[in-house]
Amino acid sequence: MCGIVGFVGNAEASDNVLDGLRRLEYRGYDSAGIATVCDGKLDVRRRKGKLAELAKLLKAEPLKGDIAIGHTRWATHGKPSDENAHPHRVGDVVVVHNGIIENYLDLKAELAAQGAKFESETDTEVIAHLIAGQKGTLEERVRKALSRVRGAYAIAVISSSEPDTMIAAKNASPLIIGLRDDAGLIASDIPALLSHTRKVIVLEEGEMAVVQPGKVKVSKINGEPVNREPRIIEWSAVSAEKGGHKHFMHKEMHEQPRAVIDTLRGRLSSHEATVQLEGLPIDKLAKVQRIMLTACGTSWHASLVGRLMLEELARIGCEVDLASELRYRSPMMGPETLVLAVSQSGETADTLAAIKAAKEKGSPILSVVNVVDSSIARESDHVLYTHAGPEIGVASTKAFITQVIALQLLAIAFGRARGLAESRAKQLVEGLRTVPLLIEQALKSEKAVMDVAQKIRNARSVLYLGRGFGYPVALEGALKLKEISYIHAEGYAAGEMKHGPIALIEKGVPVIVIATQGPLYDKVISNLQEVKAREGHIIAIATEGDRQIGRMADDVISVPDTDPMLAPLVATIPLQLLAYHVADLRGTDIDQPRNLAKSVTVE
Ligand code: AGP
Numbered sequence: 001m002c003g004i005v006g007f008v009g010n011a012e013a014s015d016n017v018l019d020g021l022r023r024l025e026y027r028g029y030d031s032a033g034i035a036t037v038c039d040g041k042l043d044v045r046r047r048k049g050k051l052a053e054l055a056k057l058l059k060a061e062p063l064k065g066d067i068a069i070g071h072t073r074w075a076t077h078g079k080p081s082d083e084n085a086h087p088h089r090v091g092d093v094v095v096v097h098n099g100i101i102e103n104y105l106d107l108k109a110e111l112a113a114q115g116a117k118f119e120s121e122t123d124t125e126v127i128a129h130l131i132a133g134q135k136g137t138l139e140e141r142v143r144k145a146l147s148r149v150r151g152a153y154a155i156a157v158i159s160s161s162e163p164d165t166m167i168a169a170k171n172a173s174p175l176i177i178g179l180r181d182d183a184g185l186i187a188s189d190i191p192a193l194l195s196h197t198r199k200v201i202v203l204e205e206g207e208m209a210v211v212q213p214g215k216v217k218v219s220k221i222n223g224e225p226v227n228r229e230p231r232i233i234e235w236s237a238v239s240a241e242k243g244g245h246k247h248f249m250h251k252e253m254h255e256q257p258r259a260v261i262d263t264l265r266g267r268l269s270s271h272e273a274t275v276q277l278e279g280l281p282i283d284k285l286a287k288v289q290r291i292m293l294t295a296c297g298t299s300w301h302a303s304l305v306g307r308l309m310l311e312e313l314a315r316i317g318c319e320v321d322l323a324s325e326l327r328y329r330s331p332m333m334g335p336e337t338l339v340l341a342v343s344q345s346g347e348t349a350d351t352l353a354a355i356k357a358a359k360e361k362g363s364p365i366l367s368v369v370n371v372v373d374s375s376i377a378r379e380s381d382h383v384l385y386t387h388a389g390p391e392i393g394v395a396s397t398k399a400f401i402t403q404v405i406a407l408q409l410l411a412i413a414f415g416r417a418r419g420l421a422e423s424r425a426k427q428l429v430e431g432l433r434t435v436p437l438l439i440e441q442a443l444k445s446e447k448a449v450m451d452v453a454q455k456i457r458n459a460r461s462v463l464y465l466g467r468g469f470g471y472p473v474a475l476e477g478a479l480k481l482k483e484i485s486y487i488h489a490e491g492y493a494a495g496e497m498k499h500g501p502i503a504l505i506e507k508g509v510p511v512i513v514i515a516t517q518g519p520l521y522d523k524v525i526s527n528l529q530e531v532k533a534r535e536g537h538i539i540a541i542a543t544e545g546d547r548q549i550g551r552m553a554d555d556v557i558s559v560p561d562t563d564p565m566l567a568p569l570v571a572t573i574p575l576q577l578l579a580y581h582v583a584d585l586r587g588t589d590i591d592q593p594r595n596l597a598k599s600v601t602v603e
Contacts, residue, residue, distance in 0.1 A: 002086075002098040003027060003072040004175065005192045006156040006166045009183025009213050013068035014058065020185075020192035021051055021070050026241050027189070028390030029072035030080035030373075034058070035087040035094040037163040038065030042094055046085035067163055069156045069186070071096035074390055075372035077104070078121025088125045090116075091132040092160045093141075097124040098188055099173040100387070102151035102266040127155060138162045139210050142169060146208075146221050152265065154203075156186045169208035169221055172261075177201040177209050177216050179230055184211035190233055191240040198233045247590045249393030249484070253576050254443060257436040259398040260569075262387040263405045264432060273425040274416045275409045280382050285366060286314065286417035288338040292331065292363070293320040294354045295342040296600065298396040298479060299403060302368075303342045304472035305568050306407030312565070313415035313424075323354035324603075333361045341367040342407070344391060344399035345599040346374020353603070355379055368406045370399055384410065393591045394598050395484050397576050400476060401439070404569055408432065431563045441560045442573035446581075449574050452539055452555050453581035455510075459487055462510045463501060463536075464575075465494040467524055470514030473541075473568045477512060477575030484593050485583040494527040507535040512578075513553070514571050517543040518564030528552050541571050 003024030007016040014034050021032060032054045033046030043063055047053040051072070071086035077100070078084040086096040101107070104123035107130065112118070116129045130145035138159045146155075152172035158165070168175050168186045178185030178193035178200050186209075187193045193200060201216060203209060207226060210217045218226040235244055245251035267275050291310055293303035300322055307318040321329070323341070327350060333339070339358040343351050346369040355365050356379060367380040370388045377383045386402040412420070412428055456462060462481060466474035475491035482489045492501050494513065505511065511531045515524045525548070531538055532552060540553035543561050550556055559570040583590050 002029060002074045002188070003192065004069070004096050004098055004154060004156050004186065004188040006069040006158070006168065006186035006211070007183060008067040008164060008166050008211060009180070010066055011183070012064070013066050014063040016196070017068040017070035018051070018055060018058065019195065020187060021072050023191045023195070024072055024189055025051060026392065027072070028392065029074050031082070031085035032070070032072045033085045033087050034063060034068055034070035035089065035158065036063040036065035036068040037158055037160050038063070040160055040163065042089060042092065042160040044087055044089050044094060046082050046087070048081050048085060067158055067166065069094065069096050069158055069166065076100055076385070076387060077123045079373035084120045084122050086124060088120060088122065088128045090125070090128040093128055093132045094158055095124060095128040095131065096156050097127060098154045099152035100262065100265055101126060101149055101153060103149070107148060131157060138165055138167055142167045142208065143221060143223065152262070154188055164212055166211040167208060168203065168211060170203045171206055171221070175203045177203065177211055179216060181214050183213050184216060186211060190235065191237055194233070194237050194240060199230045200233055201228050201230050246584070247393065247580070249395050249397060249580055249590050252391055252393050253397045253573070253580065255389070256398045256401050256443070256573070257440045259388045259402050260405055260436045260439060262389065263402040265387070267409055268429050268432060273422040273429060275413050275429065277384055277409060277413055280366070280384060280413070282413045283417050285338055285364065285382070286414045288364070289317070289336040291316050291318045291338045291340050292326070292333060292358070293318060293340045293342065294323045294326045294351060296323050296348050296350050298400045298476060299342040299344060301472045301476040301479070302400050302403035302407060303340070304475070305404050305469060306340070306342070306411070308469055309408055309411035309565060310414060313411040313420050314418050316414065316418070323348065323350040327354040327357050333358055333363050335362045335364065337363045339363045339365045341365060341376055341380065342403055343367065343376050344370045344388070344396055344403070346371040346376040347599045347601050348376070349601050349603050352376055352379060368403055370402070394593055394596050395480055395579070395590070400572065401569055405432070405435065408565070428563065428565065431566050434562070435566060435569055438560045438562055438570050439573060442570040443577070445557050445559065445574045446577050448557050449577040450581050452557065453578055453585055455537070455555070457582050457585040459510050461488040461490070461504065462512060463504065464489060464491040464512045465497060465524070465527060466491070466514035467494045467520040468518060469564060469568045470516065470520070470524065470571065473514045473571045473575065474512070476572055477579070480576055480579035481582060483596060484579055484588060484590050485586055486588060486594070487582065494524055497527055497530060502530060502534070505531055505534040505536040509536045510539060511536040512539045512541070512575070515540045515542045515549055516559065516564070516567040516571050517546070517561065518567060525552065541574055
């Protein structure tokens with residue numbers, strides 16, 4: 001997500017910080033800024049857009065001083081703009097921040113009542129106000145301020161009152177201290193440090209550090225002392241960008257538990273058996289007669305899962321159409337139809353065109369988008385952000401999982417507005433809380449998946465089958481395999497097999513079947529009999545503890561047990577891993593597969 005870099009030493013600090021921010025550019029961002037203290041004076045430069053824009057500004061208006069903090073921002077609260085760019089300054093204090101402050105609205109109201117003036121739409125500015133309002137050393141002021149804050153954060157703070165000290169603190173978002181004899185460094189990610197030092201201290205949850213040239217003191221945010229030995233980073237600069245993973249796709253698959261936590265943050269309410277979706281007029285939206293979901297590729301698969309959830313929980317008639325088709329149809333649409341567009345990038349040309357066409361017919365537009373203030377977000381009447389963080393690998397992984405989570409949140413919210421039983425809503429809310437852990441467990445199937453990858457690496461074609469919630473998962477598994485391994489793969493509704501694809505099945509043809517527990521399990525097993533009779537190589541994705549499936553399948557990959565409605569989330573994980581490992585064995589360009597682009601902005 002966003003990048004943080006801090007430097008205190010005896011060199012031009014802003015140059016070092018700008019250089020560090022450049023090394024985090026690969027992560028994606030939409031604005032940037034740097035603050036320094038020079039001769040007791042705090043100074044800030046911020047710019048919407050790329051670092052080149054900030055560099056231009058710094059050339060025209062240089063920042064002097066030997067202490068600086070900087071930031072590249074990926075918008076979460078408030079659009080990308082100069083005002084929302086970090087650092088945020090209040091009085092003698094300036095702050096950069098990654099993550100999301102859950103209780104920022106309450107804090108903002110409280111601070112505003114005390115006379116605080118806010119200049120941005122960010123949650124970060126609240127932290128700057130809280131620190132500025134405290135008394136004591138900078139360390140004590142940060143400690144006191146953070147005792148009020150709930151959420152995920154990594155922050156770096158400097159002040160004109162203590163011009164040789166940087167404070168770093170973290171809870172859930174990464175933050176690393178770099179050690180050099182003549183300087184101190186802070187970064188949200190290792191690549192920003194490697195040109196200065198390989199000696200680092202990785203802060204753990206709830207810890208903070210006081211960083212001065214050649215000196216670091218680590219403690220808990222609550223004041224308890226911490227004794228942490230530095231470690232030496234052996235990674236190359238390139239592997240550091242990928243967090244030590246071989247590819248961004250691998251890193252992003254393993255980021256999924258964290259991404260889900262960010263999607264759910266502050267949105268679940270077990271107490272009220274519902275969800276809170278920042279400012280969406282759910283009661284009004286839930287009155288529509290019909291929902292038309294529209295998207296492309298992986299986002300279309302997420303929409304297919306969303307339709308099943310919305311129909312079952314909210315009892316609203318739903319259709320799903322590919323945006324490239326919808327834009328050229330003459331669908332019966334008007335104010336009674338809510339158009340629900342799903343897009344990671346928010347820039348997909350077909351999806352954008354489909355919602356523009358729907359708008360002309362008078363339909364309200366709600367979008368589920370990852371990139372804040374993207375074209376689709378701006379064109380929509382309402383937006384629900386997934387907060388998955390930047391996705392760099394072309395093959396969508398964490399974006400899909402977080403889209404499904406966001407659609408599940410919507411289905412619960414619409415359901416509650418349309419009579420969904422409190423007990424069922426509660427069950428689902430509790431179920432959602434367990435998803436990060438379930439995904440973590442599903443990722444543990446990687447070893448078993450690698451064995452299967454060896455077996456199918458030379459296949460000419462692979463068939464994916466599923467029913468109900470397993471059908472979109474089959475489509476998604478097939479898309480992942482074909483786009484990065486270049487093996488032909490087809491996803492099919494298992495019940496359709498006898499209407500055509502069964503002709504493809506002969507000895508050894510890999511057939512991957514989504515056979516997790518749920519109301520259609522027995523039907524799926526019957527479909528498997530048909531494959532077995534023709535000696536296809538059956539690879540089953542099944543629920544842990546399933547004894548029956550082993551008699552039928554040649555290979556079984558187990559995923560944790562869950563509510564059938566949440567099963568697509570866990571069942572997709574081994575399919576992502578399988579596509580990845582098959583592609584890796586075949587030596588393809590996994591992060592940038594041939595002929596594909598991350599964001600398809602042309603028709
Ligand atoms: C999936 O792995 C692809 N990258 C692709 O299908 C993608 O989901 C599609 O192009 C839609 O993109 P969007 O979510 O950014 O609109």
